[in-house]
Amino acid sequence: MFKPEFLEDVKYFNVGTLPPFSDHKSQYKKTSLNGMWDIAVYDNPSCVPEEVYNGLVSNLTFSTIKVPSHIQLAGFDEPQYVNQQYPWAGKENLTPPSIPKKDNKVAIYKKSVNLSADNLKDRVHIVFEGAESCMALYVNGHYVGYREDSFTPNVFDIKEFLFEGVNEIVAIVPRFCKGSWFEDQDFWRFSGLFRPVYLVYPPKTYIEDIEVNYLLHPNDVDIDVSVKVAGNLENPSLFFSLKGDGVDCESLANTFRVKDIKRWNCEVPTLYTLSVELYDEGKLIDTTATKIGFREIKIEKNVVLLNGKRLIFHGVNRHEFSSVNGRAMSEEEIRSDLLLLKKNNVNAIRTSHYPNQSCFYDMCDELGIYVIDEMNLETHGTWQFEELSNRTDNCIPGSKEEYTPLLLDRAKAMLVRDRLHPCILFWSCGNESWDGEVIKHISDYFKSEDPSRLVHYESVLVTSKWRDVSDVESQMYTKPSDVASFIEEHPERPFMLCEYNHAMGNSCGGLHIYTELEEKYESYFGGFIWDFRDQNIKIGDYVYSGMHTKFPNDDDFCSNGILLADSDKSAKLSEVKHEFSPIKIYIDKENSKVKVENKRMFSATDDHQFSISYLEDGKTFEIEKISLVVEPGSTGYFDIKSPSYFIDRVGEIVVKVSYDEIFSTTCSIRESKAIDTKNPLNNIINDIMVMGSDLSTATVLTRKIEGLPNAILINNKNIIKSKFKIETWRAPVNNDLPNMNVLRWMSYKLASLYSYCDKIEEDNGKILSSIKFGPYQANTTQTYYDNNSFDIEIEPPHFPSDLPCFGLSFALSDEFDTINYYGNVTGEAYSDRKESSILSYNTLKVKDSFTNYVKPQECGNLTDLRYIEIVNKEGHGLRIKTNSIFEGSIIPYDSHELEEAKHIEDLPKHKYNYVRILHGQCGVGGDDSWGACVHDEFLYHGPKEKMIVNIKII
Ligand code: GAL
Numbered sequence: 038m039f040k041p042e043f044l045e046d047v048k049y050f051n052v053g054t055l056p057p058f059s060d061h062k063s064q065y066k067k068t069s070l071n072g073m074w075d076i077a078v079y080d081n082p083s084c085v086p087e088e089v090y091n092g093l094v095s096n097l098t099f100s101t102i103k104v105p106s107h108i109q110l111a112g113f114d115e116p117q118y119v120n121q122q123y124p125w126a127g128k129e130n131l132t133p134p135s136i137p138k139k140d141n142k143v144a145i146y147k148k149s150v151n152l153s154a155d156n157l158k159d160r161v162h163i164v165f166e167g168a169e170s171c172m173a174l175y176v177n178g179h180y181v182g183y184r185e186d187s188f189t190p191n192v193f194d195i196k197e198f199l200f201e202g203v204n205e206i207v208a209i210v211p212r213f214c215k216g217s218w219f220e221d222q223d224f225w226r227f228s229g230l231f232r233p234v235y236l237v238y239p240p241k242t243y244i245e246d247i248e249v250n251y252l253l254h255p256n257d258v259d260i261d262v263s264v265k266v267a268g269n270l271e272n273p274s275l276f277f278s279l280k281g282d283g284v285d286c287e288s289l290a291n292t293f294r295v296k297d298i299k300r301w302n303c304e305v306p307t308l309y310t311l312s313v314e315l316y317d318e319g320k321l322i323d324t325t326a327t328k329i330g331f332r333e334i335k336i337e338k339n340v341v342l343l344n345g346k347r348l349i350f351h352g353v354n355r356h357e358f359s360s361v362n363g364r365a366m367s368e369e370e371i372r373s374d375l376l377l378l379k380k381n382n383v384n385a386i387r388t389s390h391y392p393n394q395s396c397f398y399d400m401c402d403e404l405g406i407y408v409i410d411e412m413n414l415e416t417h418g419t420w421q422f423e424e425l426s427n428r429t430d431n432c433i434p435g436s437k438e439e440y441t442p443l444l445l446d447r448a449k450a451m452l453v454r455d456r457l458h459p460c461i462l463f464w465s466c467g468n469e470s471w472d473g474e475v476i477k478h479i480s481d482y483f484k485s486e487d488p489s490r491l492v493h494y495e496s497v498l499v500t501s502k503w504r505d506v507s508d509v510e511s512q513m514y515t516k517p518s519d520v521a522s523f524i525e526e527h528p529e530r531p532f533m534l535c536e537y538n539h540a541m542g543n544s545c546g547g548l549h550i551y552t553e554l555e556e557k558y559e560s561y562f563g564g565f566i567w568d569f570r571d572q573n574i575k576i577g578d579y580v581y582s583g584m585h586t587k588f589p590n591d592d593d594f595c596s597n598g599i600l601l602a603d604s605d606k607s608a609k610l611s612e613v614k615h616e617f618s619p620i621k622i623y624i625d626k627e628n629s630k631v632k633v634e635n636k637r638m639f640s641a642t643d644d645h646q647f648s649i650s651y652l653e654d655g656k657t658f659e660i661e662k663i664s665l666v667v668e669p670g671s672t673g674y675f676d677i678k679s680p681s682y683f684i685d686r687v688g689e690i691v692v693k694v695s696y697d698e699i700f701s702t703t704c705s706i707r708e709s710k711a712i713d714t715k716n717p718l719n720n721i722i723n724d725i726m727v728m729g730s731d732l733s734t735a736t737v738l739t740r741k742i743e744g745l746p747n748a749i750l751i752n753n754k755n756i757i758k759s760k761f762k763i764e765t766w767r768a769p770v771n772n773d774l775p776n777m778n779v780l781r782w783m784s785y786k787l788a789s790l791y792s793y794c795d796k797i798e799e800d801n802g803k804i805l806s807s808i809k810f811g812p813y814q815a816n817t818t819q820t821y822y823d824n825n826s827f828d829i830e831i832e833p834p835h836f837p838s839d840l841p842c843f844g845l846s847f848a849l850s851d852e853f854d855t856i857n858y859y860g861n862v863t864g865e866a867y868s869d870r871k872e873s874s875i876l877s878y879n880t881l882k883v884k885d886s887f888t889n890y891v892k893p894q895e896c897g898n899l900t901d902l903r904y905i906e907i908v909n910k911e912g913h914g915l916r917i918k919t920n921s922i923f924e925g926s927i928i929p930y931d932s933h934e935l936e937e938a939k940h941i942e943d944l945p946k947h948k949y950n951y952v953r954i955l956h957g958q959c960g961v962g963g964d965d966s967w968g969a970c971v972h973d974e975f976l977y978h979g980p981k982e983k984m985i986v987n988i989k990i991i
């Protein structure tokens with residue numbers, strides 16, 4: 038019988054299950070047990086009626102739940118998100134392996150299944166692909182077994198407990214067991230049957246496990262297939278075949294040579310079907326057909342080679358998570374994630390920090406995505422505070438050998454299930470679990486069991502004694518310059534970043550500084566951005582982040598994605614796509630040449646097409662197609678037209694070169710020759726300064742105490758909802774607080790909030806004013822022209838430090854909802870996140886210019902602006918330029934409103950659109966979100982000369 042005490046017994050972690058086996062594909066009949074189950078939930082194991090542990094559930098009162106799902110999202114427990122601390126922190130004082138006595142919901146799942154004689158003819162296995170945090174199984178009142186490890190399958194042979202007719206399956210699934218001490222990943226703390234459940238009916242004797250080893254020769258491969266057969270046969274024999282992509286090979290022996298094999302890689306992920314047939318006395322007993330691929334990963338000197346070529350990971354860390362289903366992801370959701378990543382030039386995924394569902398690896402094999410398969414192990418909360426006090430005695434697993442069997446069980450479950458997948462290049466010993474003998478055993482197990490792959494563990498956590506646990510140096514969040522110095526000081530090992538460029542909120546600045554390292558150091562082989570998608574739950578229109586979850590929680594720290602929880606586009610992703618592109622195009626305007634670097638390892642550039650577009654003031658007027666074959670690892674060139682060719686055109690000429698959907702870049706090859714004609718006007722200036730070329734259609738009013746316009750009247754209707762002011766503030770991005778930007782910038786917040794005009798006068802029809810804003814002062818001049826436009830000229834003061842931004846801001850009524858602009862059209866951008874800039878004309882709605890970060894913050898900034906227009910549906914509004922290329926945004930909120938809101942639903946429901954016209958703005962940073970500074974070159978110091986903003990009423 039199962040007893041609740043087992044949950045704390047380190048020796049009791051896997052009882053009565055079948056040994057792990059490869060996820061080769063069989064054709065056995067299956068009965069899906071997904072769908073509605075009965076469920077009864079108790080506060081903790083001691084509240085569960087004793088009879089349940091004896092297998093009796095008929096007296097319980099059941100509700101229903103859909104499987105797969107988490108009980109926390111189905112209303113049976115409160116969801117909780119914590120990062121490093123354990124979910125019971127501050128509530129129960131525990132040391133491992135003890136588990137919470139009070140708050141530890143136990144779900145009793147029950148399902149009836151009607152079985153026919155045919156179902157019971159051979160074997161019956163029940164598979165639970167994921168039960169968090171563990172499960173005890175009862176069938177028809179008999180205790181069958183128990184297993185921990187939330188992220189690998191639990192498979193039980195239940196034939197002996199079944200009968201023809203209606204059978205009762207019961208699973209006891211507690212939220213916490215001692216295994217939870219090793220599941221302290223930075224994620225939502227869910228529980229329940231969250232992956233598929235099914236019955237499967239293999240024959241009495243069947244192919245249980247397949248292992249394929251091989252040796253690659255230049256064109257051929259020697260294959261060695263080991264087959265484990267369950268059951269007994271009189272005179273067994275096996276038959277093997279390998280088919281696909283021109284190969285058709287059959288063999289009676291388990292070792293055989295196959296000629297003309299193509300090697301699997303992310304560019305051309307060639308797969309072959311390996312069929313294994315099991316015969317007895319010539320009679321077919323069992324057959325399987327599984328896709329496999331051939332590739333070789335090794336380290337030579339200090340370089341990681343895949344199929345003999347230098348490997349570079351352009352990777353992301355991915356939690357298996359959807360905003361709809363949490364970790365109970367459907368196959369469609371997984372596939373759409375992977376297609377999206379592939380489309381955006383991401384070539385690798387680290388399964389942070391646990392094995393994913395089996396179908397994930399099939400898809401990575403098929404699509405060509407490299408995988409670091411990470412075992413389910415993280416004990417962050419056991420050492421995070423100890424580390425500060427230089428104590429590590431409470432760290433687990435450390436060298437506490439009593440945990441070795443429990444963790445090796447997890448390592449084995451992952452390796453054996455997944456090893457047929459060519460996509461997996463590394464096994465990872467888990468995340469943030471310190472060092473010691475136990476991690477060493479895990480690494481040794483991976484190395485001895487599978488010498489064909491490399492082993493990964495983050496090295497900064499381990500002292501030099503344990504360095505060899507990992508085959509490569511792997512660090513997280515190391516700044517680019519520190520990566521460079523580390524590699525120079527320790528050239529002996531390949532170097533990767535298992536996490537970098539922390540994408541929390543408006544972040545991911547400086548990604549290109551990391552990709553530049555690839556050029557400098559052969560031993561640097563890339564890394565994995567943290568992380569793919571915000572872990573937030575969307576119910577209706579409402580987004581729940583960690584801050585809505587039960588105590589203790591870690592707020593919005595689960596929102597570190599390149600993508601928002603429910604979107605498939607972002608400016609961060611555009612930058613990633615650009616930086617991760619294996620094809621790079623450089624436009625050399627001096628020589629009217631284009632250079633193409635094909636950084637792919639195996640494919641030439643004949644699979645896509647190059648094109649050149651010529652744009653005048655952002656509008657395309659000519660397109661050329663180019664045929665150019667650049668071999669892998671080589672460089673090619675072609676010509677573009679020189680500026681003299683465009684002598685008859687007056688606008689700015691931009692060349693855009695694209696390699697289909699993979700990479701695009703633009704370059705301005707000639708400035709605009711157009712001249713604005715406008716003549717200054719004399720104006721009526723009284724208490725209120727009234728100016729305008731035609732007072733009935735366009736008038737600008739400036740009150741003397743304000744010094745800058747407070748009204749623009751079009752046909753006598755004021756369109757301005759918040760007066761013009763000098764702008765020096767941005768709503769802090771997630772990185773701005775921990776890196777102390779906001780503390781250094783405090784005076785600019787005041788300057789943005791409080792301003793006053795201390796002097797105003799008229800001079801030849803111009804308005805001259807002195808504006809005090811916070812502790813700063815600036816002189817401004819307003820000049821009005823006969824073309825319905827006016828200039829506001831600002832003489833910038835000397836600022837004592839770098840600042841968030843500098844320019845003008847004001848608000849319009851929301852009838853002005855359309856933005857037309859000529860500038861960088863890749864979406865919101867910042868000085869440190871605009872490598873992917875494309876210069877063009879664009880039009881978008883104000884609401885689409887706003888990014889719904891769960892914690893509202895600066896967003897929507899457009900860069901490289903030549904002009905920006907904000908217009909209503911009749912096309913009337915304002916067209917704005919400045920005396921240099923500028924930045925700016927038009928979004929429905931003021932920076933202070935954004936800053937005040939803790940969560941998106943806190944934003945005001947007013948009807949204004951805020952215009953920010955900026956000379957410049959600080960970069961967003963991104964090396965990490967807990968203190969890393971914006972790189973010096975992206976700090977903003979204000980204009981050196983006058984800023985002149987020209988606003989035309991259109
Ligand atoms: C790392 C950790 C990740 C995540 C990240 C911060 O230390 O490995 O799981 O917590 O920090 O978002």
Ligand code: MG
Nearest residue numbers: 121223417469
């Ligand atoms: Mg952690």
